[in-house]
Amino acid sequence: MSAENSNNWPLWEVFIQSKRGLEHKHVGSLHAADAQMAIENARDVYTRRQEGNSIWVVPAGAISSSQPDDAAMLFDPADDKTYRHPTFYVMPEGAKYI
Amino acid sequence: MTDVTNLEERFQARIDAEQKIEPKDWMPEKYRKTLVRQISQHAHSEVVGMLPEGNWITRAPSLRRKAILLAKVQDEAGHGLYLYSACETLGVTREKTIDDLLSGKAKYSSIFNYPTLTWADIGAVGWLVDGAAIMNQVMLCRTSYGPYARAMVRICKEESFHQRQGYEIMSVLAKGTPEQKEMAQDALNRWWWPSLMMFGPSDANSPNSADSMKWKIKRQSNDELRQIFIDRTVQQAEVIGLTIPDPELKWNEATKHYDWGAIDWTEFNNVVAGNGPCNKERLAARNKAHDEGAWVREAALAYAAKKAKKQAA
Numbered sequence: 001m002s003a004e005n006s007n008n009w010p011l012w013e014v015f016i017q018s019k020r021g022l023e024h025k026h027v028g029s030l031h032a033a034d035a036q037m038a039i040e041n042a043r044d045v046y047t048r049r050q051e052g053n054s055i056w057v058v059p060a061g062a063i064s065s066s067q068p069d070d071a072a073m074l075f076d077p078a079d080d081k082t083y084r085h086p087t088f089y090v091m092p093e094g095a096k097y098i
Numbered sequence: 099m100t101d102v103t104n105l106e107e108r109f110q111a112r113i114d115a116e117q118k119i120e121p122k123d124w125m126p127e128k129y130r131k132t133l134v135r136q137i138s139q140h141a142h143s144e145v146v147g148m149l150p151e152g153n154w155i156t157r158a159p160s161l162r163r164k165a166i167l168l169a170k171v172q173d174e175a176g177h178g179l180y181l182y183s184a185c186e187t188l189g190v191t192r193e194k195t196i197d198d199l200l201s202g203k204a205k206y207s208s209i210f211n212y213p214t215l216t217w218a219d220i221g222a223v224g225w226l227v228d229g230a231a232i233m234n235q236v237m238l239c240r241t242s243y244g245p246y247a248r249a250m251v252r253i254c255k256e257e258s259f260h261q262r263q264g265y266e267i268m269s270v271l272a273k274g275t276p277e278q279k280e281m282a283q284d285a286l287n288r289w290w291w292p293s294l295m296m297f298g299p300s301d302a303n304s305p306n307s308a309d310s311m312k313w314k315i316k317r318q319s320n321d322e323l324r325q326i327f328i329d330r331t332v333q334q335a336e337v338i339g340l341t342i343p344d345p346e347l348k349w350n351e352a353t354k355h356y357d358w359g360a361i362d363w364t365e366f367n368n369v370v371a372g373n374g375p376c377n378k379e380r381l382a383a384r385n386k387a388h389d390e391g392a393w394v395r396e397a398a399l400a401y402a403a404k405k406a407k408k409q410a411a
Contacts, residue, residue, distance in 0.1 A: 021118030
């Protein structure tokens with residue numbers, strides 16, 4: 001985020017919504033001098049084939065990420081909680097719409 | 099093109115064409131207000147809904163049931179969050195929305211103002227209350243406001259186990275000792291009518307419904323959803339040998355639906371007005387949790403500020 005001291009354009013992460021109603025999805029990144037330019041460049045780079053309905057750009061430095069080494073600690077505890085899924089439950093014979 | 103009539107026409111044309119409305123789109127002020135009211139009420143319901151079920155976590159009859167109930171209540175908290183976030187996309191702050199709940203200004207689903215007296219109530223809540231909520235929420239997956247629809251898709255996916263765990267509890271109790279079966283029947287007796295009230299006033303007395311249907315916030319009327327719920331639930335009660343507490347309930351071969359007795363709307367209006375069995379208790383519990391959590395919020399901010407200072411140094 002200390003791009004002010006350099007002559008390099010900062011990095012922006014680009015999110016595209018392909019259709020109204022769908023979520024914005026991360027598609028990649030690009031360099032641009034400011035947010036407006038990042039949107040214009042994202043339009044040129046990432047939506048040439050009707051992929052776009054809306055664009056979000058986020059300064060790459062503003063994104064915090066979990067660490068790959070922490071993945072097991074973070075996500076393994078969900079493995080043995082099969083009761084969070086509907087198939088865990090025994091439904092009586094003949095019951096419909098449940 | 100800045101003419102309001104023109105903007106409204108374009109807005110309605112978009113909705114008629116089954117396109118979603120997104121936060122940056124122009125929208126009529128009443129559409130925005132209706133959504134803020136509905137989504138915040140929905141969020142509050144998820145949050146207050148944790149209280150009657152949380153009541154039984156420490157007394158669940160087995161470790162299996164306890165883990166399940168914990169997971170369910172945890173889901174409700176998450177669902178509250180998704181909905182509060184969807185609400186914020188309409189330009190209202192989280193603080194304001196929560197304050198309106200805590201001050202009693204905002205409503206939440208009346209069903210959560212009834213007490214959970216026995217373990218069977220946890221079964222009845224999952225089966226009937228979540229069952230009724232799911233009817234409504236499946237419809238809302240197709241609501242016209244994008245962020246609300248996306249939140250509902252996620253919620254419906256996660257919620258698919260809630261109703262089944264409740265129905266499983268009921269079916270196990272109904273197959274148990276005579277006392278257990280009686281407990282299940284008693285829970286059904288107490289939760290049946292309040293569950294039917296969850297769909298809201300009948301169409302003739304539902305003042306906001308016309309706009310909501312025109313704007314495709316809703317796609318099915320209160321009475322339509324209530325009828326589907328009844329048709330499905332009666333069959334499920336039969337399968338586990340429980341009786342729906344409605345002497346007028348009868349299959350109608352001509353309409354291919356069940357006919358059923360009259361809802362006591364005086365009770366409904368009373369509970370909405372704040373005079374249900376647990377209204378005061380629920381609001382007091384939320385306020386207590388909020389007040390007692392104040393130091394946590396402050397400590398987290400102080401710690402973040404300290405870390406930022408250290409990093410800057």
